[in-house]
Amino acid sequence: MSLKAFHILFIALSVLLSIVLSALALYQFTLGGSGLNLVWAVTGIGSAIGLIVYGVRFLRKLRDVSFL
Amino acid sequence: MEIPYTATARPDTGLYNGKLGIWLFLASEVMLFGALFSSYILLRVGAPVWPHGSELLNVPLATINTVVLISSSVTMVMSWASLMMKDFSKYRMYMGFTILLSFVFLVIKYFEYTSKFSHDIFPSTSTFYAIYFTMTGLHGLHVIGGIVVNAYLWGPGNKMWKSDPQRFTNRVEIAGLYWHFVDLVWIFLFPVLYLL
Numbered sequence: 001m002s003l004k005a006f007h008i009l010f011i012a013l014s015v016l017l018s019i020v021l022s023a024l025a026l027y028q029f030t031l032g033g034s035g036l037n038l039v040w041a042v043t044g045i046g047s048a049i050g051l052i053v054y055g056v057r058f059l060r061k062l063r064d065v066s067f068l
Numbered sequence: 069m070e071i072p073y074t075a076t077a078r079p080d081t082g083l084y085n086g087k088l089g090i091w092l093f094l095a096s097e098v099m100l101f102g103a104l105f106s107s108y109i110l111l112r113v114g115a116p117v118w119p120h121g122s123e124l125l126n127v128p129l130a131t132i133n134t135v136v137l138i139s140s141s142v143t144m145v146m147s148w149a150s151l152m153m154k155d156f157s158k159y160r161m162y163m164g165f166t167i168l169l170s171f172v173f174l175v176i177k178y179f180e181y182t183s184k185f186s187h188d189i190f191p192s193t194s195t196f197y198a199i200y201f202t203m204t205g206l207h208g209l210h211v212i213g214g215i216v217v218n219a220y221l222w223g224p225g226n227k228m229w230k231s232d233p234q235r236f237t238n239r240v241e242i243a244g245l246y247w248h249f250v251d252l253v254w255i256f257l258f259p260v261l262y263l264l
Contacts (some may be wrong), residue, residue, distance in 0.1 A: 001091070002087075002241070003145060003148055003241045003244040003245055003248070004145075006244075006245055006248045006249075007141065007145045007244075007248060009252075010141055010248050010251060010252055010255070013252065013255050014138050014255060017134070017255055017258070017259065020259060020263075021131075021259075021263070024263060047135075051138075054142070058145070061149070062149060062152075065152065066082075068082045068083070
């Protein structure tokens with residue numbers, strides 16, 4: 001597995017972490033948590049979207065490089 | 069005698085020597101951290117009560133550290149991509165940023181640790197803190213190892229770029245694979261210790 005493939009795997013897991021973090025914060029907010037939880041939730045979703053956009057751009061940039 | 073496949077890939081495996089070597093090394097690292105994660109699960113399941121990490125540890129600082137490490141993996145892969153595009157000055161810039169971000173991670177970790185020590189919290193305080201200090205401490209040692217390798221490739225080791233650019237690019241890729249592994253461990257450590 002090349003660095004390109006490992007990087008994509010890493011970005012995918014980071015996206016997953018952002019979503020989990022966001023879901024946890026949203027859950028805390030629905031339980032009566034502070035507005036800060038909502039900020040965390042929105043930030044988590046924002047970073048997940050940002051990472052997906054980055055991942056797609058990265059794949060396009062290195063499309064000629066092998067995954068092996 | 070010249071050692072074959074140091075720069076070019078072996079036709080039957082598609083891998084050059086260094087890449088095969090780093091993956092064997094990373095396999096041993098998976099076993100090391102896997103054993104610690106298994107210990108954590110067994111200790112937690114067996115404990116009558118287990119504290120929530122979010123109540124004992126500094127989640128905002130750990131979140132900043134997560135962002136720092138993700139950013140460092142981006143700069144690391146960019147340094148490798150720059151070499152693929154024969155742009156050595158950009159390689160130096162991105163590798164420099166990677167080293168800088170690694171130091172930022174360690175400085176934040178230092179503040180986190182010293183805050184705990186100032187409150188008389190040590191590995192011997194509880195099982196939770198024992199596994200927390202063991203896992204984050206071992207991870208921190210791996211970060212220091214990564215800094216040493218990356219600093220060598222950024223500084224004295226970059227002379228190889230002039231004599232054997234393909235082999236140097238491979239070395240940076242190998243260092244990048246190690247660095248991504250270290251970052252990946254943190255991606256698992258952060259939710260397990262700080263959030264759950």
